[in-house]
Amino acid sequence: MRCYANQLPNELKKGLQPFYLVFGEEPFQVAQCAQQIRQTAKQQGFDEVVKLTLMPGFDWQELIAQYQSMSLFSARTLIELDLNFQKPGIAGSQTFKQLLDLNNPDTVLIVKGAKASQDIQRSAWFKSLDKLGIFVPCYPLTGNHLSRWLDEQCQRLQINMQNDAKRTLIDATEGNLLACFQELEKLSLLHGTALIDQQQVLQGLLNQAKFDIFDLSDALLQGNSRQAIKVLNKLAGDNTEAVSILWTITKEANTLLSLQLGLQQGEQLATLFKQNAIWKNQQGPIQQALNRLSIATLEQITQLLAQFDASYKQGNLVKPYQALAHICLVFCQPLAFPLPAHPLN
Numbered sequence: 228m229r230c231y232a233n234q235l236p237n238e239l240k241k242g243l244q245p246f247y248l249v250f251g252e253e254p255f256q257v258a259q260c261a262q263q264i265r266q267t268a269k270q271q272g273f274d275e276v277v278k279l280t281l282m283p284g285f286d287w288q289e290l291i292a293q294y295q296s297m298s299l300f301s302a303r304t305l306i307e308l309d310l311n312f313q314k315p316g317i318a319g320s321q322t323f324k325q326l327l328d329l330n331n332p333d334t335v336l337i338v339k340g341a342k343a344s345q346d347i348q349r350s351a352w353f354k355s356l357d358k359l360g361i362f363v364p365c366y367p368l369t370g371n372h373l374s375r376w377l378d379e380q381c382q383r384l385q386i387n388m389q390n391d392a393k394r395t396l397i398d399a400t401e402g403n404l405l406a407c408f409q410e411l412e413k414l415s416l417l418h419g420t421a422l423i424d425q426q427q428v429l430q431g432l433l434n435q436a437k438f439d440i441f442d443l444s445d446a447l448l449q450g451n452s453r454q455a456i457k458v459l460n461k462l463a464g465d466n467t468e469a470v471s472i473l474w475t476i477t478k479e480a481n482t483l484l485s486l487q488l489g490l491q492q493g494e495q496l497a498t499l500f501k502q503n504a505i506w507k508n509q510q511g512p513i514q515q516a517l518n519r520l521s522i523a524t525l526e527q528i529t530q531l532l533a534q535f536d537a538s539y540k541q542g543n544l545v546k547p548y549q550a551l552a553h554i555c556l557v558f559c560q561p562l563a564f565p566l567p568a569h570p571l572n
Contacts, residue, residue: 243273244360250339251342280536294336304335308336314347367402392427395429440471443455456556487517487525531557
């Protein structure tokens with residue numbers, strides 16, 4: 228059953244489903260939906276959370292084992308499988324079929340992935356999980372949809388903002404939901420339930436550090452490695468969350484890869500810009516990056532990002548910001564050595 232991201236909270240109130248398919252191009256929405264499912268599951272006794280990421284050499288039997296296993300710490304388990312911008316393939320499809328046959332009532336499975344294209348939605352494994360669970364598509368938000376999302380977040384955080392203040396915040400964050408949400412959290416802490424005007428929003432934006440995540444995006448698109456590392460050092464010095472930086476790099480890499488694949492299929496760049504909601508002021512830097520980065524390089528970058536995400540969650544990165552610097556440099560120029568990490572003990 229299809230359920231849009233803004234409908235998920237009400238759907239969760241009706242009860243948990245055994246399977247959730249959370250797919251989309253908007254990472255913040257995907258993460259937020261997964262968090263809402265986890266919170267609801269925890270309230271219903273699913274105290275153990277197992278996170279798996281589809282990487283080269285992934286053992287699908289591990290998913291079956293986790294799905295069937297009885298936990299020593301909890302009677303009920305939630306499994307979160309990140310497809311990591313990949314398709315499950317034959318082995319994964321067969322594994323999902325086995326899970327459907329097992330149908331363990333004490334286990335909930337969340338499958339996260341990139342945009343669910345028509346061929347994915349028509350696949351047997353997707354249809355079967357969708358039939359017994361819920362499909363949550365997360366689309367990039369623009370126009371009225373973005374305004375409604377902002378209204379919902381304000382209501383959730385009990386923030387009272389004037390309409391011009393909301394428009395200013397939307398314009399400043401340019402559809403970056405993570406950046407927008409972080410600003411809302413700051414405004415909530417600073418002003419509580421008091422009415423927030425445009426000047427207060429602008430003041431908060433001006434009080435940010437000299438360099439922010441958007442400056443990193445600009446440097447990466449331009450291929451300016453010196454500037455990218457300079458900005459990254461400032462972000463690290465300001466204790467900017469590594470996952471926030473990862474989200475930014477991932478967004479740029481995914482957008483560029485989508486555009487390159489579209490160009491390879493003969494689509495017009497102007498059409499692709501419109502489909503991907505790329506504003507005119509962004510098109511120049513994007514074009515510059517497309518001229519520099521091939522599909523193979525972008526696929527290498529997405530693999531490094533996935534490796535970082537998995538290693539960071541497992542706690543086996545030597546230095547997260549050093550690893551992010553490595554990925555930034557690959558974005559600007561090829562590197563022949565691997566991501567700095569150490570094996571788990």
